[in-house]
Amino acid sequence: MDKSKPTLLFLHGALGTAQDMEPLMGLLREKGYATHSFNFSGHGQGAAEPTEFRIDLFARDLEKFLKDNQLKNPIVFGYSMGGYVALYHKANYEDSPIDRIFTYGTKFNWSEKAVSKELPMMNPDHLLEKFPNFAESLKQKHGDRWKQLLRSTAHMMQNLERLDGLTREDMSEIDVPVILILGDQDRMVTSEETHLTSSWLHHSQVKTISHSKHELERSNLKEIADLIVDNLH
Template structure:
């Protein structure tokens, strides 16, 4: 079973981390929100303390099933599920497979849209490169996920993100890249969910095509979209702002 952190009591919020991250990225949010909610953060396959056993390809659907195993173990049958980047892809797959368990959905710097052909090719190349030279891969790729103006002042946060990446197994990293490139369009999952949804995007996020996502979200009911002055790593670039958005959204939708 996947490693998880479980803290607090009340309505359950599940946090899923992104590619090269682990459940530690949610510690700030978990400590704050657990005063009012039950907050569970999970290490996805190949990452963090779930890094030892992994498949050659970790599809989002398969990761979602393993997340559900954790919830079954904890006897939890209703959650607000949210995720950053890859974690958002897994959250969407979870909402598709276990819609009856989802009372809310959150996407942190993530998208319902699949990879285009160029991105798919980049994923395959990255899967090869990271196995050959992981240190160089982390050094070059992770800072680029931050907004350019934030890089000089957030060196400590960048080092933390690189440290998290080192806790992922190389096979797990490769498997995640291969799995992400195979994911399908899950816009209809959001349209059909019928529950409160939030999406946080970064103005300087080069990893997500925000304009295309926003266009796809037109007409979706119970949806709130927020934009911050960040890159792709808003949980590290603007944690207080992200937390405030989440707390406000929770108060508005779960009284």
């Protein structure tokens, strides 16, 4: 790895694991970057159920990883929930070393109406009936507690705005460059909520990736990797 290049830290999304980030991380390693990732609490095979399940907990996970690995001025790429966690950390930790943030498919509108649209996909019985392949992939990633993970995530989503919602004031605390990336076929995250959030940040851009859905594995990873590299110089 090229020691002169910044270190990249990749944060996975809700219901995901660090392994989901591997294809994108591989593209950046090919370009000489050192990459890191880890599982948030409660995610992955053998993970214990945390006593609380919220963005603040995952920000503490991030803080611990940064300190344990002594990452200085890392660039953070957060997919979906991972992007939210990165922004929350930067806004709430005074000594956050994060030097720049890229998000992909990060949702900012967690109103009751917006959340109600997503809740059916958090119902294990609904998934088993309508999306058995997705249910099976969750079993593979998280083992026997995949159903509990869905329920915990649904509860977090329903309380996110009240407990850990990022406000305009939070965003004004973030003084590093932020690039909010959106897939052109993302049906979960709107251009409106992304641009509104961008307007609250001091140094922010919105970038749209072609032929890309919300799911990272159904996005144009090469275009995302190139965008990251182009914006590190």
